[in-house]
Amino acid sequence: MLIRRPDDVRSSEITPYRVYMNRRHFIGRSAKAAAAAALVPGLLSACDEPQRMEARPAPEPGIGSARMSSIPQEKDWKSVRSELDESLTPYEDVTGYNNFYEFGTGKEDPARNAHTLVTRPWTVEVTGEVARPAIYDLDDFLAPHTAEDRVYRLRCVEAWSMVIPWTGIPLADVIRRLEPTSKARFVEFTTLKDPEQMPGQRRRVLDWPYVEGLRLDEALNPLTLLATGVYGADLPNQNGAPLRLVVPWKYGFKSIKSIVKIRFTEEMPATSWAVSAPREYGFYANVNPEVDHPRWSQARERRLGEFRRRPTLAFNGYGEQVADLYAGLDLRRWF
Amino acid sequence: MSVSDARRRRIAVKSAMWVACLAPALSLGVAALTGGLGANPIEEITHRTGWWALLLLTVTLAITPLRRLAGKPGWVRYRRLLGLFAFFYATLHFLTYLVLDQFFGWSYIVEDIAKRPFITVGFAAWLILLFLAVTSTTGWIRRLRKNWQRLHRLVYVAGLAAGVHFLWKVKADTREPVVFLVLIAALLLLRLWAPWKRREGQAV
Numbered sequence: 001m002l003i004r005r006p007d008d009v010r011s012s013e014i015t016p017y018r019v020y021m022n023r024r025h026f027i028g029r030s031a032k033a034a035a036a037a038a039l040v041p042g043l044l045s046a047c048d049e050p051q052r053m054e055a056r057p058a059p060e061p062g063i064g065s066a067r068m069s070s071i072p073q074e075k076d077w078k079s080v081r082s083e084l085d086e087s088l089t090p091y092e093d094v095t096g097y098n099n100f101y102e103f104g105t106g107k108e109d110p111a112r113n114a115h116t117l118v119t120r121p122w123t124v125e126v127t128g129e130v131a132r133p134a135i136y137d138l139d140d141f142l143a144p145h146t147a148e149d150r151v152y153r154l155r156c157v158e159a160w161s162m163v164i165p166w167t168g169i170p171l172a173d174v175i176r177r178l179e180p181t182s183k184a185r186f187v188e189f190t191t192l193k194d195p196e197q198m199p200g201q202r203r204r205v206l207d208w209p210y211v212e213g214l215r216l217d218e219a220l221n222p223l224t225l226l227a228t229g230v231y232g233a234d235l236p237n238q239n240g241a242p243l244r245l246v247v248p249w250k251y252g253f254k255s256i257k258s259i260v261k262i263r264f265t266e267e268m269p270a271t272s273w274a275v276s277a278p279r280e281y282g283f284y285a286n287v288n289p290e291v292d293h294p295r296w297s298q299a300r301e302r303r304l305g306e307f308r309r310r311p312t313l314a315f316n317g318y319g320e321q322v323a324d325l326y327a328g329l330d331l332r333r334w335f
Numbered sequence: 336m337s338v339s340d341a342r343r344r345r346i347a348v349k350s351a352m353w354v355a356c357l358a359p360a361l362s363l364g365v366a367a368l369t370g371g372l373g374a375n376p377i378e379e380i381t382h383r384t385g386w387w388a389l390l391l392l393t394v395t396l397a398i399t400p401l402r403r404l405a406g407k408p409g410w411v412r413y414r415r416l417l418g419l420f421a422f423f424y425a426t427l428h429f430l431t432y433l434v435l436d437q438f439f440g441w442s443y444i445v446e447d448i449a450k451r452p453f454i455t456v457g458f459a460a461w462l463i464l465l466f467l468a469v470t471s472t473t474g475w476i477r478r479l480r481k482n483w484q485r486l487h488r489l490v491y492v493a494g495l496a497a498g499v500h501f502l503w504k505v506k507a508d509t510r511e512p513v514v515f516l517v518l519i520a521a522l523l524l525l526r527l528w529a530p531w532k533r534r535e536g537q538a539v
Binding site: 089092093096097101105107108158160205206276277292295296297300302304305307308309 | 373374375377378435436437438443446447450451452453503504506507508
């Protein structure tokens with residue numbers, strides 16, 4: 001099941017989250033495994049074994065420390081699996097390995113630098129082809145909805161992936177409440193633009209602000225999530241606090257972070273990566289092992305924490321829920 | 336300075352260079368075993384070994400202009416050491432890709448080399464460095480004489496290819512690869528222009 005309800009986990013099974021957090025042992029294992037496998041080729045097939053959990057002291061909250069702005073909920077996260085029975089990516093990696101160029105282009109830059117982001121007060125502007133354009137305070141915007149827990153795979157276009165327990169509200173519920181007009185065919189999202197808070201925006205690595213978008217039917221799909229939390233707690237800044245999109249069947253760059261504007265439009269939005277490199281990144285960006293990136297293959301991916309690459313799944317494994325959206329569409333042309 | 340003093344000095348400098356050149360690899364090894372490489376260790380190892388290969392290659396290319404401009408012809412002795420270490424890191428980088436990243440998936444590797452331009456150009460750079468490493472011995476220098484000089488100019492091709500490999504790999508942040516390429520191109524131009532050439536036909 002995609003959606004885990006809190007009562008799925010028996011209280012007798014609850015262990016502190018910090019027991020779950022160490023995952024560095026993969027390296028020791030994989031070094032030995034590689035050596036062993038060089039001698040006995042079949043040995044590495046067992047690499048999907050769950051990671052050894054070791055107790056680790058709980059992180060101390062620190063003022064201005066982006067990684068400690070929210071602490072994962074105490075829960076038996078080890079028993080939480082995806083619908084394909086995959087283990088979760090450790091919290092440390094989910095919050096420490098990020099592409100969020102607004103805070104630097106290195107994977108560890110966002111965790112280091114995102115503490116300058118101020119997430120309250122936060123407003124979301126709703127505009128365009130919609131019944132009542134307005135600017136909402138974020139908490140008012142979220143208030144009518146009930147948050148749900150979703151475990152989704154996230155597949156980056158760079159060919160690495162994670163399994164992440166999000167908390168959020170279905171975008172479909174939000175859209176229905178906002179009442180787009182009949183002219184609305186797309187939803188466009190925009191990230192905050194403020195070089196003071198987001199030092200990475202002082203360089204034009206991309207055309208700021210970051211913009212992404214979905215076709216309206218993609219936005220209304222039950223999988224599409226407006227996420228406010230991860231690991232049972234508020235999103236850390238580096239994960240796109242306080243509000244981000246999660247579109248699990250598309251490459252990760254579609255899951256736009258730190259949203260300040262939602263605009264309903266008639267024309268297809270000009271999304272940031274497609275503007276930056278139109279031959280490499282398209283609007284749809286559906287995960288597709290058969291359509292390579294011009295510079296690298298998309299057939300396989302590195303699931304963080306695993307040693308060998310694994311085959312990439314069409315639509316990141318969500319084909320059953322979304323393939324119908326693209327019936328008749330040439331997915332090679334519309335990558 | 337007496338001959339033995341000079342010799343002792345050379346040994347000291349070479350030893351220091353060995354330590355300096357091995358340090359990144361050792362530090363990488365330690366980080367790998369203690370989990371200090373972050374969430375995607377294979378990518379980190381690939382990146383660092385490649386980066387050090389490129390840096391050492393650039394330093395190697397700088398030896399000749401530097402020694403001419405500083406008037407220290409003896410520095411050529413250190414050029415081979417640095418060049419071979421560049422090859423060492425390039426080989427570690429290549430092996431990381433073959434073993435850790437692709438895990439001997441030969442069909443994937445061959446396809447990568449054939450179909451991904453940045454890998455084609457990277458592989459070409461490594462092949463050139465392999466050739467240069469093999470022919471770096473005094474035996475080969477004697478055997479090839481003038482042709483050795485000419486053949487080893489390929490190091491500039493390797494340098495440019497390695498820089499382009501890096502440039503073509505990055506998604507959007509081209510700062511570092513551009514810096515490397517500018518340096519290597521500048522060193523190449525300096526070599527071609529050769530302001531220290533006093534007489535026609537003087538070897539550089």
